[in-house]
Amino acid sequence: MDPLALFTLQVLNALSLSALLFFIALGLTLIFGIMRVVNFAHGAVFMLGAYCGVAAQTATGSFAASLLAAPLAGAALGLAFERSALSRLYAREHSAFLLVTFGLALALTEAIRLIWGADARQTELPAVLAGIVFVMDEPFPVYRLLLIGAGGLCWLLCWLGLQRTRLGLLLRAASQNPTMTAALGNDVGRVRAMVFALACALAALGGALAAPLLSASLGLGSNVIIDAFVIVMIGGMGSFIGTVAGSLLVGFAQTFGNFYVPELALGMTYALMITVLVLRPGGLFGRPE
Amino acid sequence: MNITRRPALAALLAAPALSGVSRAQGQPLKLGVPTAMTGTWAALGAQVVRSCRLWAKTVNAEGGLLGRPVEFLFEDTQGVPANCLRKAQEMVERDRVNILLGLMASSEALAVMPKLADWNALFISSVNGAGSITAEAWVPNAFRANTSGPMGARALALWLRNSPQTNFFSLSLDYAWGRSSVETFEGLLTGIGKRSIGSVFAPVGTRDYSSFITRIRQANPQALYIALTGDDGTAFLRQAAQYRLFERMPVVTETVDMLFTRPAGDAAIGLVGGSRYSFAYDHPANNAFVARFRAEYNELPDTYDGEQWQALEVLRAAVLKAGATDTPSVVAALRDLQLNSIKGPLKIRGCDGQAEQQGFVVRVARREGFPVPAPEVIATFTAAEVTPACRASNFS
Numbered sequence: 107m108d109p110l111a112l113f114t115l116q117v118l119n120a121l122s123l124s125a126l127l128f129f130i131a132l133g134l135t136l137i138f139g140i141m142r143v144v145n146f147a148h149g150a151v152f153m154l155g156a157y158c159g160v161a162a163q164t165a166t167g168s169f170a171a172s173l174l175a176a177p178l179a180g181a182a183l184g185l186a187f188e189r190s191a192l193s194r195l196y197a198r199e200h201s202a203f204l205l206v207t208f209g210l211a212l213a214l215t216e217a218i219r220l221i222w223g224a225d226a227r228q229t230e231l232p233a234v235l236a237g238i239v240f241v242m243d244e245p246f247p248v249y250r251l252l253l254i255g256a257g258g259l260c261w262l263l264c265w266l267g268l269q270r271t272r273l274g275l276l277l278r279a280a281s282q283n284p285t286m287t288a289a290l291g292n293d294v295g296r297v298r299a300m301v302f303a304l305a306c307a308l309a310a311l312g313g314a315l316a317a318p319l320l321s322a323s324l325g326l327g328s329n330v331i332i333d334a335f336v337i338v339m340i341g342g343m344g345s346f347i348g349t350v351a352g353s354l355l356v357g358f359a360q361t362f363g364n365f366y367v368p369e370l371a372l373g374m375t376y377a378l379m380i381t382v383l384v385l386r387p388g389g390l391f392g393r394p395e
Numbered sequence: 396m397n398i399t400r401r402p403a404l405a406a407l408l409a410a411p412a413l414s415g416v417s418r419a420q421g422q423p424l425k426l427g428v429p430t431a432m433t434g435t436w437a438a439l440g441a442q443v444v445r446s447c448r449l450w451a452k453t454v455n456a457e458g459g460l461l462g463r464p465v466e467f468l469f470e471d472t473q474g475v476p477a478n479c480l481r482k483a484q485e486m487v488e489r490d491r492v493n494i495l496l497g498l499m500a501s502s503e504a505l506a507v508m509p510k511l512a513d514w515n516a517l518f519i520s521s522v523n524g525a526g527s528i529t530a531e532a533w534v535p536n537a538f539r540a541n542t543s544g545p546m547g548a549r550a551l552a553l554w555l556r557n558s559p560q561t562n563f564f565s566l567s568l569d570y571a572w573g574r575s576s577v578e579t580f581e582g583l584l585t586g587i588g589k590r591s592i593g594s595v596f597a598p599v600g601t602r603d604y605s606s607f608i609t610r611i612r613q614a615n616p617q618a619l620y621i622a623l624t625g626d627d628g629t630a631f632l633r634q635a636a637q638y639r640l641f642e643r644m645p646v647v648t649e650t651v652d653m654l655f656t657r658p659a660g661d662a663a664i665g666l667v668g669g670s671r672y673s674f675a676y677d678h679p680a681n682n683a684f685v686a687r688f689r690a691e692y693n694e695l696p697d698t699y700d701g702e703q704w705q706a707l708e709v710l711r712a713a714v715l716k717a718g719a720t721d722t723p724s725v726v727a728a729l730r731d732l733q734l735n736s737i738k739g740p741l742k743i744r745g746c747d748g749q750a751e752q753q754g755f756v757v758r759v760a761r762r763e764g765f766p767v768p769a770p771e772v773i774a775t776f777t778a779a780e781v782t783p784a785c786r787a788s789n790f791s
Contacts, residue, residue: 107613119605126603224438226629226658231637238639244612247637250605319634320602321658323626329600364597364606369569372598 124357125257129312133305139344149331155313180310228321342392501525521706526788550754564616576622636662672701754781
């Protein structure tokens with residue numbers, strides 16, 4: 107294989123992986139940035155998205171329906187969970203959040219096992235997405251291009267939303283100083299609920315997008331949540347631009363690591379994290395806390 | 396001690412409730428199944444358990460075994476040898492079980508086997524593949540009704556010998572089983588005059604296989620060997636199909652199992668591999684079993700459904716031949732026992748307890764009447780071709 111073609115393919119592979127990771131890491135960092143909550147259930151929500159997506163596609167026959175159903179289910183779950191459980195805990199210390207979100211992760215996994223069983227679930231991609239394009243004479247799946255596009259679009263919309271809308275302003279304000287934001291007459295509780303629902307919707311959408319590559323299985327959640335935490339640590343807890351950078355770094359490290367040094371690839375991600383944290387303890391774009 | 400009296404005496408000492416048939420008439424025959432019901436092998440354990448239940452139902456409907464109803468005791472070992480040893484011992488000592496079946500990991504079987512003589516119990520393997528079970532670790536009270544790992548690999552090698560491809564590349568999971576599978580395969584290649592041009596090991600839990608697919612394309616072998624299981628295997632097959640990898644090279648694997656191929660959907664089409672059991676074996680005994688299984692569970696029996704059923708049929712034949720259920724009588728009846736099983740003619744050879752049976756190679760294909768691509772038999776080898784010499788685990 108031509109070295110340039112090889113490199114181009116690997117860059118595209120890395121971008122598509124980064125895009126998938128971005129969906130889950132972005133929600134994690136939003137929740138942390140605005141609510142100061144580390145959401146251990148985020149991987150389980152990603153997994154729920156994959157199952158909901160597969161179920162929706164099986165029921166309707168439409169892949170687009172799965173990309174609609176999954177974030178809706180994620181948002182509904184996030185909203186219900188924030189209102190019923192998290193909202194009672196903001197006054198308490200942080201360990202309460204760890205326990206409650208970890209509990210949600212366990213409960214969600216068991217609920218999925220009860221509803222869909224222990225076997226993996228999957229559907230086939232529609233023909234138009236199952237095709238290939240030739241990149242320098244090498245076949246590359248159309249679906250991975252769609253992932254890259256979806257990741258880019260999500261980044262653009264979130265950036266515009268945060269920087270250019272009134273809601274974004276409110277979110278940034280609530281992140282920097284919730285007491286002051288509330289004192290100015292804003293309902294911080296509502297902001298938190300919205301953020302949590304949005305973050306869960308993003309994770310679930312990521313799960314639905316990942317399903318055609320991985321199929322919906324019970325191990326899905328615990329697997330991606332570790333990568334997502336690493337990304338958030340690298341980028342800086344709560345930093346939007348840091349999450350973008352972290353997703354790209356981890357995506358490229360894993361893709362190129364798996365190619366050149368597969369035995370060390372898992373370690374490379376952590377080596378990257380340790381290097382970043384030693385040089386910048388708050389992450390690339392984070393504030394030291 | 397008089398030789399002829401020894402079995403009866405041993406049986407009396409071991410399990411009064413199970414000894415004399417006449418005295419125990421109507422008492423249930425308890426069979427111990429310490430298997431993995433949770434953990435990594437839970438899905439395989441579920442097959443073992445459901446096959447046992449169906450067999451008990453079938454046998455009891457026909458009046459039981461020697462007039463006694465059969466009853467299974469299931470315990471969860473999670474695939475951990477220490478758990479398995481403890482559960483098996485409890486079954487033997489507390490529940491007076493003398494027949495053990497359905498052990499999941501080879502390491503569990505190897506932990507239990509040295510104890511069998513002390514317990515005056517016997518064990519019939521249905522799942523355990525390690526060659527050593529019928530070689531250096533062999534004990535007189537252990538039998539293997541299933542196809543062993545070396546036997547499965549042998550069938551695949553015999554099939555590959557006639558294939559046009561000469562150079563192979565291997566992809567496997569980076570842990571003990573994956574590495575040994577590739578090592579065995581590379582050894583087989585040398586034995587049949589073919590060549591390995593490289594291998595790559597993916598960490599367990601790899602989700603994105605794109606880099607590995609690129610690596611395989613760069614190596615450009617004539618065929619690919621994979622040793623992947625579970626979610627990893629499914630993810631690889633789906634992604635490789637998306638990259639059209641299978642249009643460039645045939646893919647072979649150690650064992651084709653529907654637990655692995657079903658979630659891959661159409662991506663598994665064309666996959667060739669050894670097979671320990673498949674519903675696709677076209678024998679009257681198997682067709683009857685498949686029909687019974689589908690009627691009960693509305694599903695096709697998978698690898699260990701069939702293997703467990705075969706082990707139970709071996710037990711039934713031995714008990715009927717012995718006319719008793721005590722350990723010495725059944726062990727004696729198992730030696731050189733012959734029967735027509737769901738995999739065709741089968742003989743438990745006396746020297747190491749291995750069941751001599753046919754070897755199969757299957758290919759996953761779209762088949763009429765099945766919702767998902769399913770295996771079909773493409774080659775069958777005789778027992779003599781695929782069974783290693785007595786108490787040997789290789790074919791040197």
